[in-house]
Amino acid sequence: xxxxxxxxxxxxxxxxxxxxxxxxxxxxxxxxxxxxxxxxxxxxxxxxxxxxxxxxxxxxxxxxxxxxxxxxxxxxxxxxxxxxxxxxxxxxxxxxxxxxxxxxxxxxxxxxxxxxxxxxxxxxxxxxxxxxxxxxxxxxxxxxxxxxxxxxxxxxxxxxxxxxxxxxxxxxxxxxxxxxxxxxxxxxxxxxxxxxxxxxxxxxxxxxxxxxxxxxxxxxxxxxxxxxxxxxxxxxxxxxxxxxxxxxxxxxxxxxxxxxxxxxxxxxxxxxxxxxxxxxxxxxxxxxxxxxxxxxxxxxxxxxxxxxxxxxxxxxxxxxxxxxxxxxxxxxxxxxxxxxxxxxxxxxxxxxxxxxxxxxxxxxxxxxxxxxxxxxxxxxxxxxxxxxxxx
Amino acid sequence: xxxxxxxxxxxxxxxxxxxxxxxxxxxxxxxxxxxxxxxxxxxxxxxxxxxxxxxxxxxxxxxxxxxxxxxxxxxxxxxxxxxxxxxxxxxxxxxxxxxxxxxxxxxxxxxxxxxxxxxxxxxxxxxxxxxxxxxxxxxxxxxxxxxxxxxxxxxxx
Amino acid sequence: xxxxxxxxxxxxxxxxxxxxxxxxxxxxxxxxxxxxxxxxxxxxxxxxxxxxxxxxxxxxxxxxxxxxxxxxxxxxxxxxxxxxxxxxxxxxxxxxxxxxxxxxxxxxxxxxxxxxxxxxxxxxxxxxxxxxxxxxxxxxxxxxxxxxxxxxxxxxxxxxxxxxxxxxxxxxxxxxxxxxxxxxxxxxxxxxxxxxxxxxxxxxxxxxxxxxxxxxxxxxxxxxxxxxxxxxxxxxxxxxxxx
Numbered sequence: 001x002x003x004x005x006x007x008x009x010x011x012x013x014x015x016x017x018x019x020x021x022x023x024x025x026x027x028x029x030x031x032x033x034x035x036x037x038x039x040x041x042x043x044x045x046x047x048x049x050x051x052x053x054x055x056x057x058x059x060x061x062x063x064x065x066x067x068x069x070x071x072x073x074x075x076x077x078x079x080x081x082x083x084x085x086x087x088x089x090x091x092x093x094x095x096x097x098x099x100x101x102x103x104x105x106x107x108x109x110x111x112x113x114x115x116x117x118x119x120x121x122x123x124x125x126x127x128x129x130x131x132x133x134x135x136x137x138x139x140x141x142x143x144x145x146x147x148x149x150x151x152x153x154x155x156x157x158x159x160x161x162x163x164x165x166x167x168x169x170x171x172x173x174x175x176x177x178x179x180x181x182x183x184x185x186x187x188x189x190x191x192x193x194x195x196x197x198x199x200x201x202x203x204x205x206x207x208x209x210x211x212x213x214x215x216x217x218x219x220x221x222x223x224x225x226x227x228x229x230x231x232x233x234x235x236x237x238x239x240x241x242x243x244x245x246x247x248x249x250x251x252x253x254x255x256x257x258x259x260x261x262x263x264x265x266x267x268x269x270x271x272x273x274x275x276x277x278x279x280x281x282x283x284x285x286x287x288x289x290x291x292x293x294x295x296x297x298x299x300x301x302x303x304x305x306x307x308x309x310x311x312x313x314x315x316x317x318x319x320x321x322x323x324x325x326x327x328x329x330x331x332x333x334x335x336x337x338x339x340x341x342x343x344x345x346x347x348x349x350x351x352x353x354x355x356x357x358x359x360x361x362x363x364x365x366x367x368x369x370x371x372x373x374x375x376x377x378x379x380x381x382x383x384x385x386x387x388x389x390x391x
Numbered sequence: 392x393x394x395x396x397x398x399x400x401x402x403x404x405x406x407x408x409x410x411x412x413x414x415x416x417x418x419x420x421x422x423x424x425x426x427x428x429x430x431x432x433x434x435x436x437x438x439x440x441x442x443x444x445x446x447x448x449x450x451x452x453x454x455x456x457x458x459x460x461x462x463x464x465x466x467x468x469x470x471x472x473x474x475x476x477x478x479x480x481x482x483x484x485x486x487x488x489x490x491x492x493x494x495x496x497x498x499x500x501x502x503x504x505x506x507x508x509x510x511x512x513x514x515x516x517x518x519x520x521x522x523x524x525x526x527x528x529x530x531x532x533x534x535x536x537x538x539x540x541x542x543x544x545x546x547x548x
Numbered sequence: 549x550x551x552x553x554x555x556x557x558x559x560x561x562x563x564x565x566x567x568x569x570x571x572x573x574x575x576x577x578x579x580x581x582x583x584x585x586x587x588x589x590x591x592x593x594x595x596x597x598x599x600x601x602x603x604x605x606x607x608x609x610x611x612x613x614x615x616x617x618x619x620x621x622x623x624x625x626x627x628x629x630x631x632x633x634x635x636x637x638x639x640x641x642x643x644x645x646x647x648x649x650x651x652x653x654x655x656x657x658x659x660x661x662x663x664x665x666x667x668x669x670x671x672x673x674x675x676x677x678x679x680x681x682x683x684x685x686x687x688x689x690x691x692x693x694x695x696x697x698x699x700x701x702x703x704x705x706x707x708x709x710x711x712x713x714x715x716x717x718x719x720x721x722x723x724x725x726x727x728x729x730x731x732x733x734x735x736x737x738x739x740x741x742x743x744x745x746x747x748x749x750x751x752x753x754x755x756x757x758x759x760x761x762x763x764x765x766x767x768x769x770x771x772x773x774x775x776x777x778x779x780x781x782x783x784x785x786x787x788x789x790x791x
Contacts, residue, residue, distance in 0.1 A: 004623075004636075004637040004638060004639070005709075006621075006639075006662070006708070006709025006710075007617075007618045007621050007639055007641075007642045007709075008617060008618055008703075008709050008710065008711065008712040009709045011712075011713075013700040013703050013704060013713060014700060014704070068699075071699075072697050072698050072699055073696070073697065073698015073699075073700075073713065073717075073718030073719055074696065074697050074698050074718060074719065075697075077678075077695065077696075077697045078697060079422075080677075080678040080680075080695065080697060081677050081678055081697070082415075082419075083419050083422060083423050084423060084427055084432070084678055084679055085677065085678070086432055086676055086677055086678060086679045088674045088675075089674065089675050089676055089677045089678075089701070090675065091675065091677040091699065091701055092677035092678065095677070103408070108404065111404070115400070137400075138400060138403040138404060138407065139403065140399050140400035140403055142396055142397060142399060142400060144397065146394070146397045147396075147397040147398070147400070150397055150398055150401070154401065176701075179675075180671070180675070180704055180705050181671060181707070181775055182671060182704070182705055182706060182707035182775070183704065258633075330704075331704075334709075335707060335708075335709055335791075336637065336709075336791035337791065338635070338637055338791060424695075427679075430583075430684070430685055431682055431683065431684075431685070432679040432682065433679040433680070433681075433682035433692060433695075434679070434680075434692050434694070434695050437682075437690065437692035437694070437695065438684060438690075440692075440693075440694070441690055441692075441724060441727050441728065442581075442727050442728050442731045442732075443728060444611075444727075444728035445728075446610070446728070446729060446732075446734070447609050447610040447611075447737070448606065448609075448610055448729075448734075448737050448740050448741070450729075450734045450735070450740060451740065470743075472743075472744070472745055473743040474740050474741065474743075476606075476740060476741060477602055477606075477740070477741045477742070477743050478743075480609070481606070481609050481610065481737075504646075505600045505601065505602070505645075505646045506598055506600045506602075506743055508646075509649070510598075510599060510646075510647055510649060510650060511626075511649065511650040511657045512599055512624045512625070512626075512647065512650055512657035512658050512659050513598045513599065513659075514595055514596065514597075514598065514658075517598055517744075
């Protein structure tokens with residue numbers, strides 16, 4: 001501890017798990033927005049990633065509450081948020097936004113889009129697998145053109161509703177921080193907007209990488225038209241995100257209110273590596289530079305693939321660092337503006353590094369299972385052969 | 392929207408959601424604490440629990456009831472506005488069972504120093520001494536009676 | 549008046565509702581106490597605080613406050629000349645064992661006791677997702693230890709740093725204004741222990757409470773007024789440098 005802090009402030013309240021949580025929900029929102037590009041805005045080029053983006057969003061949304069549960073002092077009481085939600089609390093209302101998004105937007109949209117495949121698998125599989133698909137089909141096997149047309153229409157409406165819902169999902173997380181007037185590092189009306197755009201950036205980057213990875217694993221050629229388009233949207237969104245973060249920074253420096261000197265010192269000392277080096281240079285300026293190069297110069301397919309992959313990976317690191325800097329940074333300085341503390345990440349404990357790493361890997365495991373159950377790809381490939389082979 | 396058979400699956404989906412909602416509402420009505428909302432958006436029984444904690448400090452009136460002589464002595468001196476337990480510590484247990492639970496007399500040296508050792512931040516008019524220079528080594532109550540600590544102008548107590 | 553069965557059957561539910569209404573004002577633990585008669589606050593007189601730490605110790609003993617955490621604490625300020633935006637502040641163990649000798653060079657020095665401000669528009673209760681921290685009808689902000697999830701949002705939202713996470717209960721915790729004492733006509737432990745009368749419990753609804761006269765005749769401040777929390781912790785002679 002350095003300087004003076006109120007005695008109860010020295011210990012941090014929100015750990016790396018609370019850094020992970022907005023990161024995961026951000027990926028969900030971003031992946032969904034990418035999917036909606038095709039469905040609502042008819043950006044045909046990204047169609048190869050449509051189903052993959054939805055499944056990715058679902059996998060991450062399932063894992064998203066887990067860091068929260070591990071963090072709570074009494075996770076067994078967490079249902080209270082649904083039973084007696086305090087309406088003035090952003091956190092309570094977020095519980096319902098999450099539920100709405102998971103059930104009505106994501107699950108229903110995936111169900112509607114996959115229904116024809118579900119029915120086909122229900123009719124062609126036997127045993128437990130067949131039962132599973134029959135339940136998933138809700139016992140209804142009508143896949144006539146008329147029914148499918150209706151599905152398509154309803155799915156379109158759901159996606160349309162889903163876009164503001166995705167904005168709400170991650171904007172709310174930003175509001176949870178941005179509405180805390182006690183904390184000048186968090187309290188700004190820009191917070192939900194910054195969170196949202198950084199979410200979109202990270203989600204698009206994630207889907208880009210997952211797409212490249214799954215193509216490599218399936219030994220299938222990458223659709224470069226698709227990849228180029230995704231990278232283009234990543235670039236545009238990143239420019240907006242960067243502009244917003246710069247706006248916040250410039251505004252703070254210029255107004256220099258009572259918190260400024262303390263926050264400035266904190267950024268240059270406690271947050272030097274995570275904010276200046278990792279978030280700004282490595283995670284924002286480097287990918288922006290790389291991506292802008294691809295927009296200005298024509299590179300070969302192999303070169304573009306490499307640049308996109310590196311940019312996307314750096315982006316994800318940068319957005320994680322941004323969440324770290326917001327959550328942890330907001331707790332490293334005293335509300336008296338006279339002191340600083342430090343955060344030591346533990347390793348094995350409930351809220352330690354090991355848990356965080358496990359929770360980062362889990363969505364990929366779930367995504368793998370989802371891809372097996374609901375294959376995003378239309379053409380014949382080893383998964384179909386396996387399904388018939390190992391009942 | 393088309394023939395019924397073409398939207399049957401959507402009806403089933405809606406049905407699943409409706410059943411889920413009903414189950415949730417039933418579950419909610421069973422599990423919400425009964426006293427929730429009685430005084431406001433919180434569990435009313437908490438007020439009872441929070442106001443029923445046992446006391447550690449009895450409060451000066453309880454002391455003065457049994458020890459009026461000390462109270463009278465104290466009321467004449469400069470320590471008159473100091474409550475008994477400020478120096479003697481929490482004594483609710485003693486007040487409830489005076490025969491069996493005896494208070495432990497505080498270590499006078501430690502006690503007096505905490506208030507009266509000089510410190511730059513103490514209000515100017517407050518009696519402070521440099522402990523080392525002011526009869527170092529001797530307990531404060533060698534000369535001062537804690538219940539009535541002052542000296543008169545002639546140096547007499 | 550003799551009631552027939554039908555009249556009794558009609559009157560009983562009405563009586564039950566009325567009785568519930570009567571009971572509603574009395575948390576059953578304190579039969580002679582009516583919540584609507586009180587509106588609690590606290591007055592702290594900076595000119596009287598000697599930084600002895602009796603309040604911090606008394607609170608810890610009365611409320612089983614775990615070591616290293618503070619429901620109340622004392623800060624010592626050293627303000628050098630005109631630099632009121634850069635005071636030097638210390639609070640060794642929250643002031644529990646008093647303070648070591650301080651700086652003597654040019655400047656002013658004083659103690660500031662801190663605690664929960666029992667805000668009327670408290671940001672802590674605003675953000676609690678489940679209603680585990682709340683306002684009582686008599687103006688005290690409390691935590692329901694059997695309902696709190698331990699999400700710690702309230703601790704983040706408090707501008708005064710008066711909340712902490714209880715290491716054993718795994719819930720949020722803070723000053724309760726000794727609710728178990730004030731509902732029995734006693735004063736808080738910190739006020740009871742304060743030797744100089746620097747801390748005084750105040751019942752703002754009681755017209756005879758000395759605080760009303762005091763507020764009219766002294767220069768009184770609250771902490772961080774720009775945050776409009778409706779703090780009911782009033783300080784006499786609070787210097788502008790105090791955070």
